[in-house]
Structure formats: structure tokens, C-alpha cells
Amino acid sequence: MLLGPDKIKALVEQVLAHSRADQTEVLVLGGETALTRFANSHIHQNVAERNVQVRVRAVVGRRVGVASVNDLGEAALRQVAEQALEIARRQPENPGFSSLPGPRALLPAEAFVAATADCTPEQRAQAVASICKLSKDTGLVASGAFTTSSTEVAVANSLGVWAYAPSTYADLSAVIMAEDGSGYSGMTACDVREIDAESVAVKAVDKALRSRGPSAIEPGAYTVILEEDAVAEMLSYLSYLGFSALAVQDGRSFMAGHLGEHITGENVSIWDDGLDPSGLPCPFDFEGMPKQRVDLIQRGVAQGVVYDSYTALKEGKQSTGHALPAPNPAGPLPGNLFMQAGHSSKARMLASVERGVWVTRFHYVNPVHSLKTVLTGMTRDGTFWIEKGEITRPIKNLRFTQSVLEALSCVRAISAETRLRPVFYGGVRVPALCIERFTFSGVTQF
Amino acid sequence: MKELAERALNSAQLQGATYADVRIIRRNTQSIVLKNGHVEGLAQDEDQGLGVRVVVNGAWGFASSSLLTHEEATRVAGLAAEIARASSLVKAGDVDLGAPEVHVARYETQVQVDPFSVSLDEKIALLLAADAEMRRVKGIAITEGSMEFLREIKLFASTEGSFIEQEFVESGAGIEATAVGENEMQTRSFPNSFGRHPGKAGYELVRDLQLVENGARIATEAVALLGAPQCPSGVTTVILDGSQLALQVHESCGHPTELDRVLGYEASYAGTSFLTLEKRGSFRYGSPLVNIYADATIPGALGSFGFDDEGVPAQRSPLIQNGIFVGYLTSRETAAMHGERSNGTMRADGWNRIPIIRMTNINLEPGDWELDDLIADTDDGIYMAVNKSWSIDDKRLNFQFGTQLAYEIKQGKLGRMLKNATYTGITPDFWDSCDAICSARHWRIWGLPNCGKGQPGQTAHVAHGAAPARFRNVRVGVM
Numbered sequence: 001m002l003l004g005p006d007k008i009k010a011l012v013e014q015v016l017a018h019s020r021a022d023q024t025e026v027l028v029l030g031g032e033t034a035l036t037r038f039a040n041s042h043i044h045q046n047v048a049e050r051n052v053q054v055r056v057r058a059v060v061g062r063r064v065g066v067a068s069v070n071d072l073g074e075a076a077l078r079q080v081a082e083q084a085l086e087i088a089r090r091q092p093e094n095p096g097f098s099s100l101p102g103p104r105a106l107l108p109a110e111a112f113v114a115a116t117a118d119c120t121p122e123q124r125a126q127a128v129a130s131i132c133k134l135s136k137d138t139g140l141v142a143s144g145a146f147t148t149s150s151t152e153v154a155v156a157n158s159l160g161v162w163a164y165a166p167s168t169y170a171d172l173s174a175v176i177m178a179e180d181g182s183g184y185s186g187m188t189a190c191d192v193r194e195i196d197a198e199s200v201a202v203k204a205v206d207k208a209l210r211s212r213g214p215s216a217i218e219p220g221a222y223t224v225i226l227e228e229d230a231v232a233e234m235l236s237y238l239s240y241l242g243f244s245a246l247a248v249q250d251g252r253s254f255m256a257g258h259l260g261e262h263i264t265g266e267n268v269s270i271w272d273d274g275l276d277p278s279g280l281p282c283p284f285d286f287e288g289m290p291k292q293r294v295d296l297i298q299r300g301v302a303q304g305v306v307y308d309s310y311t312a313l314k315e316g317k318q319s320t321g322h323a324l325p326a327p328n329p330a331g332p333l334p335g336n337l338f339m340q341a342g343h344s345s346k347a348r349m350l351a352s353v354e355r356g357v358w359v360t361r362f363h364y365v366n367p368v369h370s371l372k373t374v375l376t377g378m379t380r381d382g383t384f385w386i387e388k389g390e391i392t393r394p395i396k397n398l399r400f401t402q403s404v405l406e407a408l409s410c411v412r413a414i415s416a417e418t419r420l421r422p423v424f425y426g427g428v429r430v431p432a433l434c435i436e437r438f439t440f441s442g443v444t445q446f
Numbered sequence: 447m448k449e450l451a452e453r454a455l456n457s458a459q460l461q462g463a464t465y466a467d468v469r470i471i472r473r474n475t476q477s478i479v480l481k482n483g484h485v486e487g488l489a490q491d492e493d494q495g496l497g498v499r500v501v502v503n504g505a506w507g508f509a510s511s512s513l514l515t516h517e518e519a520t521r522v523a524g525l526a527a528e529i530a531r532a533s534s535l536v537k538a539g540d541v542d543l544g545a546p547e548v549h550v551a552r553y554e555t556q557v558q559v560d561p562f563s564v565s566l567d568e569k570i571a572l573l574l575a576a577d578a579e580m581r582r583v584k585g586i587a588i589t590e591g592s593m594e595f596l597r598e599i600k601l602f603a604s605t606e607g608s609f610i611e612q613e614f615v616e617s618g619a620g621i622e623a624t625a626v627g628e629n630e631m632q633t634r635s636f637p638n639s640f641g642r643h644p645g646k647a648g649y650e651l652v653r654d655l656q657l658v659e660n661g662a663r664i665a666t667e668a669v670a671l672l673g674a675p676q677c678p679s680g681v682t683t684v685i686l687d688g689s690q691l692a693l694q695v696h697e698s699c700g701h702p703t704e705l706d707r708v709l710g711y712e713a714s715y716a717g718t719s720f721l722t723l724e725k726r727g728s729f730r731y732g733s734p735l736v737n738i739y740a741d742a743t744i745p746g747a748l749g750s751f752g753f754d755d756e757g758v759p760a761q762r763s764p765l766i767q768n769g770i771f772v773g774y775l776t777s778r779e780t781a782a783m784h785g786e787r788s789n790g791t792m793r794a795d796g797w798n799r800i801p802i803i804r805m806t807n808i809n810l811e812p813g814d815w816e817l818d819d820l821i822a823d824t825d826d827g828i829y830m831a832v833n834k835s836w837s838i839d840d841k842r843l844n845f846q847f848g849t850q851l852a853y854e855i856k857q858g859k860l861g862r863m864l865k866n867a868t869y870t871g872i873t874p875d876f877w878d879s880c881d882a883i884c885s886a887r888h889w890r891i892w893g894l895p896n897c898g899k900g901q902p903g904q905t906a907h908v909a910h911g912a913a914p915a916r917f918r919n920v921r922v923g924v925m
Contacts, residue, residue, distance in 0.1 A: 034529075035902050039711045042538040046529045047508040047902070049798040051495065066489035070512040080492075087488050090566040092574075094484040121507075121532030129536045143713035145901040175714045182713075250588050251626040327487030329479045329590075363717070364837045368848055368925050369866060371631045376846050376924070378839040380717075399837075399844055399870070401924050441924050442870055444844035445720075 002117075002152045003030060003052065005164040011054070011072065012156040018081040021058035021088060023100045024158045027286055027325055029053045031151030032117075036124040039143040041132040043125060057326045058084035059100060062093040066327050101309040101319055103160040106290045109274065109281035116168035116192040117150035124148065127197035131174050134201040140208050142201075144174035148192055155288030163288035169280065170195050171422055175381055176208035180446065181394055183207025184360055184381030186229065188422050190280065207360060207382035214394040216443050217385060223356035223412070224438040225349050225386070228419040230359045231339065231430040234375065235270065236423035238404045239334050241370045243272075243296050244322075245311035246331025254373050254405060258302045264408040266300040267342065272334035274321065279336045279420060280427035284321060291321040296334070300409075308332040335426030342414025342431060349413045349434040351389040357398070357440070358384040358391055373404040378444065399442035410436035451603040454498050454519040459605060461527035463500040465543060467604040469755060470496045470514070471797040473596065476562065480573045480591040483581065488566070495797035498523045502530035504540030510798040544782030546606040549759065553752025554613040556745060557648030561595040561617045564649045569593055572657065573621075579661025580623040585669035588624040592641050593617075593652060594895075608757040616748065616907065618644025618893060619652045623665035625672050632671035632865060634664035634850055638689050639833050644893040644907065647746045667851060670863055677852055677867035679923030683827030684869055685820060685916045688884075690849050691810065692892035692910035693833045698873040699731075699738050700808040700908070702842035703765045704791075705774040705781075711802075715901050717840025720873070721771055731771040732877025735813060738766040740775055742790060742806035748893035748909040749808075751793075755801035758790035765808070769878070775803050795904035802900050807891060809911035813883030817914050820882055822858040828922055829853045829860060830867050846870040846924060868924040876917060884913035 003011075012026040030052030037045040054077065055068040065087025069080040124146045135142035147170065154164040172195045173186035185203035187195050226234070247253035254263065274282045274291025284290055287309055295303040307315075308323030311332060322332035350358070360382030368374040379398050384391045413434040420429045447470045458466035472494045479487035496519060497510035507530025509522045573591040580589040596616040603609050620642035624633040637643040637655055645651050686694065701707065702719040710718060721729070742760035744750050751760050756778050765773045774780075775791040780803070792801035821829065835848035852867035853860045891911040898905055 033902065036532070037714065037901055038536065039713055040538060040709070041536075043505065043533040043536045044711055045508075045800060045802075045901075046506060046533040047510075047800055048525055048529060049510045049902075051510075051512040051798060053493075053512075063485075064488070066487070068489070068491040068493075070493055070495070071514075076492075083490055087490055087566070091485045091488055091570055094486070096484060121529045122535070125532040125535045132536055141710065141713075143710060145714055147902070173714060177710070177713055250624075252588070252624070252631060327477075327479065327489050329481060329486040363840050366835050366837045368835045368846075368868065371629055374925055376835065376837045378837070378844065380840055397839060397844075399839070399846060401846070442844055442846070444839045444841070445872065446839075446841060446843070 002150060002166055008154045008164060012154060015054065015056060015077050015081050016156065016158055018078045019058060019085065021060055021085045023059035025057040025100050026156050027055040028154040031149060033149035035145055035147045036121065036128055037145045038128050038132060041136050041142045043128055046121065054080060055325055056080050056084040058088045060088040062095060062097045063088045063091050064097055096314060097310065098313045100157050100159055101161065101287055101289055104290050106163055106283050107275055109283040111167035111190050111281045113168045113191040116148050116170050116190065119148040119192050127172065130197045131201040134205055135176050138205050138209065140205060141177040142174060143177065147171045155284065155286065157288065161288040163284045165283050167282065172197060172200050174200050174204040176204040178208045178212045181208055181211030181214060182381045183211055188420050188427060211382055211394040214396045216396045219398065219440045219442050221437050221439045223353050224435050225346065225353065225356065225358045226433045226435060227360050228430050228432055229361035229421055231433050232421035232423055232428045233362045233365055234404050235337055235339060235428055235430060237365055237367060237375055238373060239337055241367060241373055243305050243334050244331040245305045245307045248305050249311060249314065252370060254371055255302045255305055261302055262300045263302045264297060264300050264405045265411050267411055267414060268297060268300055268408045269340035270297045271295045271338050272306060272336050273338060274336045276336065276338065279338065279429050282336065285323040286325045287319065287323040289319040289321040289323065294320050306332045306334050333425055337428040339430040341416050341418050343416050344413040345415055346432050350386060352413065352434065353386045353389060356386040358386055368401060374401065375404060376401045396446055397444050398440040400439060401441040402439045407435050407438055412436050447601045450496065450514060450516065450519050451601055453516045454496060454523050455603060455605050457520040457523035458498055458500045458527060461524055462502045463527060465501040465605055466498060467602065468496060468498045469794065469797055470601045471598060473598045476595045478569055478573065478593045480577055482589055483577050485570060496522065497797045498526045499800060500526045500530050501541045502527045503534035505530050505533035505537045506541060507533055508800045541779060542782050543778040544787060547757050547778065548607045549753060549757055550609045551752065552611045555615040555646045557615050559649040561615065561649040562597060576621045576657040576661045579658055580621065580665040582662055583665035583669060585625050586623050586665045587626040590622040593619040594642060594644065602753065602755065602757050604757055610753045610757055612752050614646060614751065615648060616644055617647050617649055617651045618642035618895065619655055619657060621657050621661060623668045625668040627672040630672055632668050634668040635832060636660045636664045638892055639850060640896060644895050645746050645748050646750050671865045674863040674865040677864040677923045681919055681921050683824055683916060683918050684920040684922065685824065685827060685829045685914055687831035687914050688888065688890055688912045689892050690830055690833050691912040691915055693836060694847065695738060695808055695810050695910045695912055696894060697836060697838045698842055698845055699765060700805040703774050704803045705776045706803045708774065709780060712899065716899050720841045720843050725771055727772060729771040730769055730878065731766050731874055732769045733880045734769045735883055736766055736769045736877050736880055737811035738808065739764045740791065740806050740808050744807050744891065747807040747891045748895065748907045749806040754790040754792045755794045756788065756792040758788045761790050763789040775805065777803050793906055795906060799904050804899065804906040805897065805908040807909040807911065812886040812889040812913045815882050815884045817884050817888050820884060820916055821855055821860060824855045824916065825857060827855040828864065828867065829855055830869065843872050845873065866925055869920050869922045870924050871920055879918040879920065880915055881918055882916040884915065889913040
């Protein structure tokens with residue numbers, strides 16, 4: 001059960017009252033999370049957590065200290081305010097820091113669904129049971145995880161900022177294992193009632209059945225169809241590498257010096273929008289600043305990056321509402337990415353490929369060269385060979401080493417349908433892509 | 447804390463638990479980040495909570511809370527039992543933990559200097575001095591330095607009668623210099639990449655690192671890398687420095703020997719393992735020079751402790767002996783499946799996570815080569831040092847690594863500096879090509895504070911001891 005806005009407001013006012021800093025910010029992160037995990041077609045791990053954390057940022061001149069606590073007793077709240085102040089005092093000034101942000105109007109973004117918050121262990125177990133049953137009936141082995149959570153975020157500061165928003169989250173994923181193959185499917189939503197366990201099971205089982213008996217292909221550059229999970233992961237890394245104003249200011253971003261220029265394909269547009277209800281909406285960031293829609297790449301042109309108050313003030317701009325919890329030396333990050341849909345479909349894309357590879361998702365992706373946006377990673381859980389417009393056989397998993405911007409420069413087709421997928425920070429809604437040329441640098445043994 | 451633990455265990459038993467354990471943890475963390483000569487982040491975090499793990503109806507349940515009261519302990523135990531009953535709706539067989547583990551003990555990290563007693567002034571001054579050394583070098587765009595300190599007080603108690611109190615202290619620091627050129631960016635870190643080199647130690651670890659003394663060197667190397675030639679593509683001999691080899695051991699040996707991965711418990715996320723059960727005792731993992739073992743007892747190493755999070759004592763276990771795969775990292779439940787006892791590798795990232803099999807300190811035994819002699823003995827190859835990128839498949843076979851620094855080796859001598867060095871391979875083929883390992887004189891333990899596993903995600907602090915080693919016929923220059 002969440003504390004709610006009244007209790008949290010009383011809590012933050014208590015902390016602000018204790019603070020003797022020039023400026024003070026109080027960030028409250030709380031909630032309950034539960035996860036039912038299964039492997040070998042049975043539930044093997046099943047967990048729940050309740051936590052509330054209070055983070056205090058104290059400003060003394062141009063010095064900033066942060067302290068946090070998850071004990072909500074009065075003594076602890078007084079101490080955390082004092083600790084943040086003490087830390088702020090005991091350091092040299094940072095000339096780059098100006099001020100905490102002042103209040104700005106917020107627009108609503110509904111992301112709380114009671115059904116998700118009220119989801120029980122039995123309900124999660126029943127969903128898992130349906131996946132396990134279908135797998136066993138088909139001679140396969142099920143694994144996966146079903147998460148439901150309810151969280152609340154509140155931000156207040158001594159300049160008058162006050163923001164509170166509850167949210168819920170549900171995610172079900174399944175990896176179904178055959179003797180020598182595997183298939184994956186997943187679903188994400190704010191509303192647990194949108195999670196269709198049977199649909200997840202059917203798709204993952206189908207992929208697993210079709211993945212049996214894979215053969216190897218030679219590494220090389222191929223036309224690929226990337227399903228939404230693969231596109232989402234690629235996009236999240238592109239974002240991490242270069243969509244932050246801090247990365248641009250440091251000269252570490254592929255966007256630096258190229259705003260207004262073509263950096264990738266003209267059929268590629270990417271933006272961040274925390275208010276879009278088809279994502280995982282969130283009305284404000286961790287400084288209580290309103291989420292702004294930011295066009296990052298528009299028709300292949302580098303358009304903009306995201307800011308928090310620290311990076312914005314350095315350029316005389318306003319925060320775009322993308323701050324992470326302080327202290328955050330890594331800078332602001334998009335958390336609600338969208339890629340423009342097209343007009344095609346996965347079926348039509350498949351029919352158009354003479355020779356190529358179908359990729360369900362990637363595994364263990366990591367940057368190899370940040371400025372050139374080169375990533376490496378493996379395919380996983382459903383990788384197939386395409387010949388003359390049809391999937392003809394499963395293939396052994398491949399390692400790719402590929403520049404994301406170069407890949408997005410040769411997108412042959414984009415699906416009209418998009419899917420919401422979770423990534424390491426936030427959610428992304430993306431289409432499937434048919435990419436003319438994608439480099440696989442290695443192959444594994446399965 | 448003792449009464450709270452007893453309340454949780456009693457409540458769990460009243461709810462039908464045939465086994466229960468509780469961990470109550472208080473964790474203090476201090477982190478300092480400097481960038482371009484200024485303090486960019488300075489934080490002190492306090493975190494506490496309890497987590498109750500139960501077996502009810504033969505199945506697992508776990509619940510946790512940050513509220514440390516008797517009422518909450520009762521609620522959490524009840525919720526854990528409810529969750530276990532839900533688990534039992536989809537179970538394969540009853541949980542079997544094997545023989546009881548009963549220990550009453552106390553353990554604490556041995557430190558010379560409590561890092562929390564050292565003033566912020568001293569810590570910031572050290573980082574500023576190292577920063578100044580890096581920024582002396584023309585061409586450096588970004589300088590970073592960081593320190594992180596942790597104190598964790600943990601109580602473990604179980605319905606079998608264990609009562610274990612542990613206090614851990616960790617210290618770590620590191621610096622980084624980045625040079626940015628035309629469509630090129632190069633970073634050099636010291637002593638290791640990705641923020642810092644940590645250990646279960648006091649502030650003496652930081653003082654011994656010699657950050658200031660190495661600042662100008664790494665900055666000079668970062669600038670030089672901008673103009674260095676690209677690592678060529680081909681198949682050649684590679685000598686890896688100890689820090690890169692530590693990560694190689696982590697990804698290609700530590701993870702695949704986790705028995706829970708082998709049994710499919712991690713299939714939905716991190717994957718499984720190619721070291722399947724029938725391979726134990728006979729599979730050739732590497733050349734006869736290769737000996738790898740787990741050891742949670744090494745003083746000062748990041749992955750050390752007194753007892754794991756099932757209350758099993760820390761111990762040393764062989765994993766690879768003379769190149770043959772011989773052992774796994776186990777838990778009570780997975781070991782019992784094979785009639786064995788756990789070798790104490792169940793670790794949880796905090797009160798709000800269940801213990802899962804994790805690495806401790808996974809080490810490659812040293813050999814008998816001196817590094818200078820090894821290089822002199824290598825006619826043609828590449829020396830690679832300090833990790834920059836990493837990736838491996840979900841059975842731990844196909845891997846690819848990149849390093850920050852590399853040098854040609856030509857006719858037994860280090861030659862040109864090379865940038866963007868990468869190498870790739872298949873795990874047993876790679877380790878089978880190992881034909882020389884440097885001596886104990888070159889061996890050190892590298893702390894790795896960011897090992898990810900599990901759902902919900904957990905981060906483990908582990909370590910790897912390694913000395914430089916040589917590998918033949920390695921594919922390099924992937925990018």
C-alpha cells in the first residue's frame with residue numbers, strides 16, 4: 001500500500017523544516033514490488049519488497065551534498081537533513097552549479113492502475129501456471145518472470161516545487177527451452193489486466209518449437225528483420241551513448257557538433273515523451289520538473305538532447321524534465337523513448353527479404369565505440385534464416401558488431417505496429433525494422 | 447536486532463514454515479565523484495531492512511521491508527508464507543536443503559583505517575591532486591575521479607539455529623582521463639576501468655593505490671591513443687594484463703560454473719551454461735596450465751566474507767584443475783541435489799533480495815613466467831590491458847572484449863601503441879590456447895563491484911586474482 005500524497009507531503013515538509021541549507025530538495029521514492037519467477041516449468045523464486053527512501057539534496061552556495069535514509073522516524077529525518085547540509089559544507093564550491101530549479105506547471109499523466117497494485121501472489125502464480133502447462137504439454141521447459149509493482153515518487157524543494165505521482169507496472173516474460181533451441185516473448189503495461197499470459201506462452205512456445213535443430217551460417221553482413229525487443233535494446237543504448245546534454249557538453253556524444261545535420265536515415269525519427277499514455281507515462285522528473293517532449297532525431301536529422309537543471313543552466317536553457325536522482329554525474333537520460341512507426345508489417349517485411357536473418361532479441365549488448373555508436377551483442381531465443389521471403393530454418397546464434405547510426409541509415413521498412421518494451425532505464429515503444437545491411441561478426445555453438 | 451529476528455522466525459513458523467531464515471541489514475555508503483576539478487557528486491546513503499525467506503508447502507517464498515518493527519516483521523513473515531503457498535501451486539518437488547547448517551558466529555572485515563573516520567577534506571584533496579596531475583596533460587577533455595566506501599552490518603538467523611553477525615567494510619577509488627578528437631574518443635583508467643578498484647578493506651587500500659602518481663601517465667596514454675593506429679584485424683598471439691584477464695575469468699569461468707545457471711534457474715534472464723552436469727570431472731576447459739578456484743576467505747578481497755547468506759562458512763573450492771572442469775559454485779539446495787554440501791556462494795544484494803549463487807573471489811593460479819620474459823618470448827602478437835567493453839553469449843561460449851590500451855609485440859619487444867583493440871573467441875578454445883601464465887610476483891586481486899544477475903536484478907561485489915597470460919591464435923580487431 002502506498003503512503004499517498006498527504007502523508008508524503010507531511011514527511012517532506014518535516015524534512016524541509018529541519019534543513020538549514022540555502023536550498024533544499026527532498027525526493028521520496030517508495031512502493032511495493034513483487035516478482036514471481038519460474039524455471040524448469042515451476043516457480044522457484046517468489047519475492048516481494050516494500051521500501052520508502054528519502055533523499056535530501058542540500059545546497060550551500062555552490063556546494064551540494066546528498067544524503068538518504070529509509071527510516072521514516074523523526075530522528076532519522078532530522079539527521080538526514082543535517083547530514084546533507086554537513087556534506088555540502090565540507091567541499092569546495094562547484095562553479096558549474098547555480099541553483100535548484102523553481103516550480104513549473106505540471107501536466108497530468110495517469111500511470112496508476114489499482115488492479116496492478118492489488119495483484120496477488122495467487123494471480124501471478126495462475127498466470128505462470130498457464131505458461132508452464134502449455135510448455136509441458138508441448139514437451140518444452142518454461143522459464144520467465146512476472147513482475148507487478150506500485151510506486152510513488154514525490155519531489156519538493158525550498159523554492160516551492162511540489163510534485164507527486166503514483167504509478168504501476170506489470171511485466172511478464174517467458175523463455176521457453178527446447179532441447180537445442182529456445183523462444184522468447186514478453187509483455188509490458190501499467191495495467192496488469194493487459195498482460196495476456198496465454199498469448200505470451202503461445203508466442204514463446206511457437207518460437208521454441210521452430211528453433212529446434214539450428215544450423216550455422218557464416219558471419220557477415222546480412223539483411224535483417226529486427227523484432228521490437230531487439231530494436232528497443234539498440235535504441236536504449238543509442239540513447240545512453242548520446243542523447244544526454246551532458247554527453248554533448250563533454251564532447252562524448254555522436255550528437256555533439258552535429259545538431260541540425262543528417263546523422264542517420266531519413267525514415268528514422270526518435271523522440272522522448274513522458275506524457276504519452278502509450279508508454280510508461282511519468283509527468284515529472286526527479287527534480288520535479290515537467291516532462292517535455294524532446295525530438296531527438298527527426299527524419300534522420302540530429303534535433304535535440306535532454307536536459308536536467310544542471311546541464312540546462314550551463315547553456316541558459318530550461319530543463320526538459322529528464323533529471324535522474326541526485327547526485328547524478330552521468331547526466332540526464334531519456335526514459336520514455338519512441339520511434340516513428342512506418343507502414344509495413346513483419347509479414348510484408350519478411351516477404352521482401354531474399355536472403356537474411358530474423359532476430360527476436362539481443363543478449364548482453366555493450367558499447368564498443370561510443371562516438372561511432374558501435375555496439376556488440378548476441379542474438380538469442382529465436383534466430384532464423386530467411387530465404388526468398390520465407391523463414392526456412394533456425395540458425396545458431398550470431399554475434400553482431402555494428403554501428404547503430406549506420407544500421408539506421410539503411411532501414412528498408414518499418415512496421416506500422418509498435419510495442420512497448422522495458423529497457424534498463426524506463427520504457428521504449430518501437431516498431432520492428434527491416435535493415436538492409438547488419439554486420440554479424442561471429443557465431444556461437446548453439 | 448536479535449529480538450526482531452526471533453519475532454520474524456517465530457511468525458514464519460506459526461504460518462507453517464518448515465524452514466525460515468531472516469537477514470536484517472544496515473548499510474552505510476559514502477560516494478564521492480570529481481569531474482574536471484570539481485566535486486560533481488557527494489552522497490551519504492543509509493539503508494536498512496529485513497528479508498524473510500521461508501519454505502511452506504515445500505516451496506519458497508520471500509518478503510522484505512524497510513520498516514524494522516515487530517509488527518512489520520510479523521507482516522513480512524506472513525506475506526512470505528502466503529507467497530510460498532502461491533509458489534506451491536506450481537512446484538516440481540519439495541525444497542530439500544540437505545543437512546542443517548548451524549553456526550553461531552561473528553565475523554568482521556579487518557581494516558587498518560576505518561574509511562568513515564577519514565575526513566571528507568582528505569578524500570577530496572587526494573582526488574583533486576590526482577585530477578590536477580591528469581589535467582596537466584594537454585589534450586585531455588574530461589578528468590574523473592571517484593571513491594566509494596561501504597559499511598554493512600548483517601544479522602542472519604535461521605529456524606535451524608544459526609545466528610551469525612557480520613560487519614563488512616569496503617573501500618575503493620579510481621581515476622579516469624578522456625581525450626576527445628575528431629570522431630574519436632579515448633579513455634584511460636587507473637587502477638582499473640569502470641570507476642574504481644575496491645576491496646574489503648579500509649582506507650589503507652586507497653592510500654596504497656598511488657592515484658596521484660599515475661594521473662599524468664594515464665592522461666598521456668589517453669592523448670596518445672587518439673593518434674595511435676587502429677588495432678589490426680587477424681589471428682595472432684595475445685598477452686592479456688591481469689586486470690583484463692580478471693574480467694575474462696569472470697565472464698567465461700565464474701558465471702558458467704554457477705550451478706543454478708547450469709540447472710536452468712537463470713534461463714529467463716542471464717542464461718544457462720555450457721558446463722553441463724555430465725562434463726564435471728572430464729571436460730577439458732583449458733590447457734593444463736589453467737587452474738581456477740573460488741575462495742571467499744582471502745583477506746582484503748572484495749568477494750570475501752565469513753558466512754554466505756544461507757549461513758554456510760566461506761571456503762575455497764576448485765573449479766578448474768590442470769585444465770579440467772571439476773567444480774561448481776553451489777547452494778544448499780543445488781548441492782543437496784547431488785548429495786553434496788554447499789560450498790558457500792549464496793549471496794544477496796541487500797535485505798530486499800533473496801540469496802542466489804554468486805561468485806566470491808574466482809582466481810586463476812599464477813604460473814612461473816616473468817612478464818618481461820614472456821614478452822621477449824613472443825615473436826609476433828598484441829599486449830592488451832584494462833577492459834573497455836565486454837559481451838558473451840547466454841551459455842558463456844562466444845565472447846568479445848575490448849581493451850583501453852594495446853601494444854604491438856614484434857620480435858619480443860613492445861612496439862606501437864594500438865587503439866580500439868578487441869578480441870573474440872569461444873571459451874574452451876581460448877583457454878586451451880593458454881601457453882604461459884606469469885608468476886605470483888605479477889598476480890593481484892582485482893575487485894569487480896558491478897556483477898549483475900537475477901530477477902529482480904542484483905549487483906554482487908566479487909573479485910578475481912590473475913597474473914598476465916599468453917594465448918595463441920586469437921582473433922583480434924573485430925571492429
